[in-house]
Amino acid sequence: MSKKLVAYFSATGTTAEKAKAFAAASGLDIYEIKPVVPYTKSDLNYMNPLSRSTKEMKLGAKHPEIVTGDIDVSEYDVVFIGYPVWWYVAPTVINSFLEAYDFSGKKIVLFATSGGSGLGKSAKKLEGSAPDSEIADGFMLNGSFTDEQLKELAEKF
Secondary structure (H helix, E strand, C coil), rough: CCEEEEEEECCHHHHHHHHHHHHHHHEEEEEEEECCCCCCHHHHHCCCCHHHHHHHHHHCCCCCCCCCCCCCCHCEEEEEEEEEECEECHHHHHHHHHHHHCCCCCEEEEEEEECCCCCCCCHHHHHCCCCCEEEEEEEEEECCCCCHHHHHHHHHH
């Protein structure tokens, strides 16, 4: 049986709530991906071309620095990575996480929350950040799920 981790990034708390419920229902370890500089409400204003998130996602700014050294991913075979969908893909803070640790030989399963879009091309956009791993589209965690449904999602991978 493989050991699984739920790692997540949440800017507003929505993804955190879903990730915690998923990990608890499935009996999995959980880890929060934290940017060194947390996002503010104005950072997340996608209507502002000068906002931090717009610069990171659209203008190719350097990936945000994250807190590191507080997780050992070597003990996990499968890592579920959750995030809010930004501009139809994973936020670049997820690239930062994948680049900060060695995911060689691991299966990475993506899950996300969104107000209306799906996973988009997240897996394709993340491949270069964890080249020796298998990155798979997983599922959206919008709406309500029972503990049993969440456990079934974890068991699929």
